[in-house]
Amino acid sequence: MRQLHSHGCADLILVSISLAFVSTSPKLYKRSLRASRANCVHSRTAVPYPERVRGDGDGWVVSANGAAYWGRHGAAGLLLRAPRPDGSAAVLLQHRAPWSHQGGTWGLPGGARDSHETPEQAAMREAHEEAGLPADQLTVRTTVVTAEVSGWSYTTVIADAEELLDTVPNRESAELRWVAEDEVTDLPLHPGFAASWERLRSLAASIPLTVIRES
Numbered sequence: 001m002r003q004l005h006s007h008g009c010a011d012l013i014l015v016s017i018s019l020a021f022v023s024t025s026p027k028l029y030k031r032s033l034r035a036s037r038a039n040c041v042h043s044r045t046a047v048p049y050p051e052r053v054r055g056d057g058d059g060w061v062v063s064a065n066g067a068a069y070w071g072r073h074g075a076a077g078l079l080l081r082a083p084r085p086d087g088s089a090a091v092l093l094q095h096r097a098p099w100s101h102q103g104g105t106w107g108l109p110g111g112a113r114d115s116h117e118t119p120e121q122a123a124m125r126e127a128h129e130e131a132g133l134p135a136d137q138l139t140v141r142t143t144v145v146t147a148e149v150s151g152w153s154y155t156t157v158i159a160d161a162e163e164l165l166d167t168v169p170n171r172e173s174a175e176l177r178w179v180a181e182d183e184v185t186d187l188p189l190h191p192g193f194a195a196s197w198e199r200l201r202s203l204a205a206s207i208p209l210t211v212i213r214e215s
Helices: 009-016 019-024 026-038 119-131 181-186 191-205
Strands: 060-062 068-070 075-083 089-096 110-112 139-149 152-160 173-180
Touching (some): 152 191, 181 191
Antiparallel strands (some): 060 068
């Protein structure tokens, strides 16, 4: 997810209130938002997100039932596989920074899509921003929509690398780790990733872990 630097209190409120709270108590959320705005002094003070909004996809989509989803044009994440020394597959997981939504859980590098991006382009960009992964060392194998509500969707892009690539975490990551597929569920997973993992693993198992480079 691209990081935010708020230019006003409304942005700070949106990124700091739990989405669970938004989903389960939309009326209370709206009252709190109005009250916070009334008492807010607009300034460029520091907020938990260290950078300005950089893309037109950054922002929340609120569904009819009050649930909020990140990405004005949807979102995408990268499920990257690479062979371990024994030939079995490992996947790259992101340990989300404590300040982020669902901080402390494990999931995929990813974030909001911009209006001009395909899911593949968005996932590759996010993987570069959050993990330092170079796109020219990744081979996209397939994509799958793993979450969808009216007006919003999350697409998981499955890709392969020839080896367990080195990673460079940004401030959104407490850690980046190559994890054996059998050990993924041993970690406290982001709820969205947890809901889609078995489906993703089954789909990935049908795709040989091979990387073909263009000469």
